[in-house]
Amino acid sequence: MAQNALARERLFALRETIAKLEGKPAPALAAAEREALALGRTGRQDAERNGRGQRLPVGVTSLDEAMEGGLPLDAITEIRSTLLRDAGAACGFALAAAALLQRVEEEASDCSPILWIGDTVSTMEAGLPYAVGLQDFGLRPERFLQALPRKLDEALWLAETAVESGAFSVVILEIRGNPVHFGLTESRRLGLRAKAAGRPLFLLRQAGEEEASSAVFRLLAQPAPSGMRALSDGSRLAGSIDNPVFRLSLEKSRNPAPLSLLLEWNPHERQFFPIGEPRHALTPDERSAYPGAQLSASSDGQDRPQKMGPFLAFERAS
Numbered sequence: 001m002a003q004n005a006l007a008r009e010r011l012f013a014l015r016e017t018i019a020k021l022e023g024k025p026a027p028a029l030a031a032a033e034r035e036a037l038a039l040g041r042t043g044r045q046d047a048e049r050n051g052r053g054q055r056l057p058v059g060v061t062s063l064d065e066a067m068e069g070g071l072p073l074d075a076i077t078e079i080r081s082t083l084l085r086d087a088g089a090a091c092g093f094a095l096a097a098a099a100l101l102q103r104v105e106e107e108a109s110d111c112s113p114i115l116w117i118g119d120t121v122s123t124m125e126a127g128l129p130y131a132v133g134l135q136d137f138g139l140r141p142e143r144f145l146q147a148l149p150r151k152l153d154e155a156l157w158l159a160e161t162a163v164e165s166g167a168f169s170v171v172i173l174e175i176r177g178n179p180v181h182f183g184l185t186e187s188r189r190l191g192l193r194a195k196a197a198g199r200p201l202f203l204l205r206q207a208g209e210e211e212a213s214s215a216v217f218r219l220l221a222q223p224a225p226s227g228m229r230a231l232s233d234g235s236r237l238a239g240s241i242d243n244p245v246f247r248l249s250l251e252k253s254r255n256p257a258p259l260s261l262l263l264e265w266n267p268h269e270r271q272f273f274p275i276g277e278p279r280h281a282l283t284p285d286e287r288s289a290y291p292g293a294q295l296s297a298s299s300d301g302q303d304r305p306q307k308m309g310p311f312l313a314f315e316r317a318s
Contacts, residue, residue: 055067055069056070056071056072057069057070058097058263059272059273060261060263060272060273060274062261063250063259063274066250066258066259068254071097072217073101073198073199073200074195074198075195075200076187076190076202076203076213076214077097077200077202077217077218078205078215078252079093079097079202079203079204079218079221080204080210080219081220081222082207082220084122084125084207085125086222087125087206089222090204090205091126092137092221092246093221093246093248093265095129095137095139095172096137096138096246096265096272097170098139098202099137099138099267099270100271101169101170101200102114102138102140102169102270103270110169112167112169113145114144114172115145115146115162115168115170115171116146116172116174117146117155117159117162117173117174118174119155119174119176120148120149120150121176122176122206123148129144131144137267138268145168152175152181156182159190160189160193163197163199163201165197166199168199169199170202171200171202172204173190173203174206175205175206175208176206176207176208177205177207178208183211187203187213187214187215203215210251210252217250217252217253218250218251218252219249219251220249220251222247223245224247226244226245226264227245228241228242229242242264243265243266244264245263245264245265247260247261248263261274261276262275262276
């Protein structure tokens with residue numbers, strides 16, 4: 001009896017601490033959890049009736065096994081880039097995963113749109129989604145919606161509301177770095193909304209460090225060189241660029257040995273293909289040793305080395 005009382009006391013203290021972090025009393029937190037569990041059961045039942053599974057297989061055996069079947073469809077998956085210059089890789093993988101989900105839903109006669117909640121500063125560096133580009137990437141532009149809130153609080157409110165509504169096949173929330181006002185508490189609230197609605201949320205963290213969150217998986221997306229396009233006779237077209245390739249590292253999972261592998265995205269088939277064999281994730285020292293491809297300066301740019309013109313030698317003064 002004494003042990004049970006001590007366990008209940010510790011549980012109450014933990015609930016009270018969480019409630020203080022979220023700015024609500026402990027009874028309200030418990031009620032919110034009960035409501036989330038009840039809504040989660042309803043969301044899972046609706047998902048089963050609509051033919052939606054709880055996992056989205058990526059199609060790569062090693063990655064799907066490490067993620068226990070694929071990307072969760074009722075939780076948060078974090079996709080991050082270490083540098084803002086790699087924003088294209090993180091955005092590209094998130095959009096490819098969304099296109100993969102769109103293909104699965106089309107087979108189930110589900111036409112729910114995708115909502116992209118962009119970060120204003122990140123879009124200044126990486127640009128905005130373009131309808132023609134989205135279509136070439138395997139997405140349906142008519143089923144792609146974008147919002148650009150000015151403040152982080154507005155973005156978080158919109159993400160919670162959108163996920164809770166269940167009206168979108170996936171909500172992509174883009175955040176730059178590790179803002180102070182987006183921590184474990186806000187992440188946990190988003191996770192509860194996703195669990196209750198049975199809908200996925202992709203947290204796209206641009207130029208951010210690893211930190212504690214309620215995301216089930218954390219993926220590091222980095223750019224990788226693409227090959228040349230293959231011709232019908234098996235040869236390669238010189239000077240061409242084939243499908244995009246991502247270096248993907250599974251940083252957070254229940255798998256004790258995170259993976260790092262190269263994935264090619266085929267936008268026409270809307271499918272991932274592995275390149276090479278998976279291996280252990282790169283350490284920070286190994287990542288710094290390979291910062292990316294070194295490009296030569298343009299032939300007519302300002303960084304072009306200046307040619308040395310005629311010069312005149314002066315006699316040294318005595």
